[in-house]
Amino acid sequence: MIKLLLAEDQGMMRGALALLLGLEEDIEIVAQVGDGDEIVPKALETRPDVALLDIELPGRSGLDAAADLRARMPHCQVLILTTFGRPGYLRRAMEAGAAGFLVKDGPVEDLAAAIRRVLAGERVIDPALAAAALSAGPNPLTQRERDVLAAAVDGATVADIASKVxxxxxxxxxxxxxxxxxxxxxxxxxxxxxxxxxxxx
Amino acid sequence: MIKLLLAEDQGMMRGALALLLGLEEDIEIVAQVGDGDEIVPKALETRPDVALLDIELPGRSGLDAAADLRARMPHCQVLILTTFGRPGYLRRAMEAGAAGFLVKDGPVEDLAAAIRRVLAGERVIDPALAAAALSAGPNPLTQRERDVLAAAVDGATVADIASKVxxxxxxxxxxxxxxxxxxxxxxxxxxxxxxxxxxxx
DNA sequence: GGCCACCCGTGACATTTGTCCCGGGCCCGG
DNA sequence: CCGGGCCCGGGACAAATGTCACGGGTGGCC
Known part of the structure; x- marks a missing residue:
């Protein structure tokens, strides 16, 4: 029996995946969370074999949580499931020690298969995405540049950003x-x- | 047997919902589409009783398609399912003749229930959302203002916008x-x- | 017909933004 | 110790942006 932790903020998506994966003979959902901050505590509590994590979550990012999880529970494999196949996300997921990276397009059937393969020690990555990530190169932005840029979303003026950072x-x-x-x-x-x-x- | 059309671009979400709703005794999925342009043709072909539409889709918006659908197939009820509970979306959905409006948060269990209630002639709307829509007032923007603003997303310069519009x-x-x-x-x-x-x- | 809202455009103006140059400080690797 | 990278700031300047006042055209509504 594969013990699974499911982290996904969209209630309907989370519920649907839980029901679906619950139907699989060899999978048991031991925890469902909708907030990034709950991932690690819940994992420590329920000791899952695989953690299926969304990236964009309230609270901590799924990528941050993934790194933490790998450090604290090395036996637990991490599978990232995200809406956007951004090259940088894949790269960061790999650096965080994730074993797999799926996008929410693509058929549901892949999901259970990916979980089993990840647990078997395989890496599961969309080949096209991997190519894109490699061709895009690493993040050229410096820490501060990222901060400032992040503070510039939703149209803040220079003064706003300055005070924010x-x-x-x-x-x-x-x-x-x-x-x-x-x-x-x-x-x-x-x-x-x-x-x-x-x-x- | 309730015949259902499902329009949703995210493959995993669409698949999960289809499987889930397919488990219901009285629901049959007669069509699945991932593109707004396919909604009306598929509906005319398969004659569903209820259409479950996402708003943000490639091709036509689900709201546009909803209006069309109501005009051409009055017997078919429209249920909007969207990620964002934007007040203006709700308003436009109502104007387009939708019978219900759900957000993708909230439990999956509501979905099947909402489908049945909509078919029974009821209206299904989140009360909090309805209040927000009313308090927000109608769209103050003029047609051209909308056009220009829409062309201004992703940082186009004035010159870019001017040539686009x-x-x-x-x-x-x-x-x-x-x-x-x-x-x-x-x-x-x-x-x-x-x-x-x-x-x- | 007059009012009003929206359409389209111009010109002028202050402010903001983006660029390039400069200074200094810190820390790490050769 | 001497680069070289990143950090932090300043000054000056051209360009873009936001505002305001002003023209004229259309169409609907009372």
């Missing part, structure tokens, strides 16, 4: 300019978009 | 200014965000 407005503009350059874009919005697109956050 | 750059700026004023925001990005948030697109 505790920097001088002049510095913020410099970082923004650098980020715009590195993302090969023409302005803040495009830079933010490109960075999110690639999973560079 | 076939207007003078000066005019575009005026519309943007008007939209910014009506949305009570401070710049393009915030205006876009606010408009999307409220379902004003």
């Amino acid at each position: 505790h920097l001088s407005p002049a510095t913020v503009r410099n970082y923004l300019s650098a980020a715009i350059g590195k993302t090969q874009t023409r302005n803040r919005m495009e830079a933010v978009r490109a960075a999110r697109q690639n999973g560079w956050l | 076939h207007l003078s750059p000066a005019t575009v700026r005026n519309y943007l200014s008007a939209a910014i004023g009506k949305t009570q925001t401070r710049n393009r990005m915030e205006a876009v965000r606010a408009a999307r948030q409220n379902g004003w697109l």
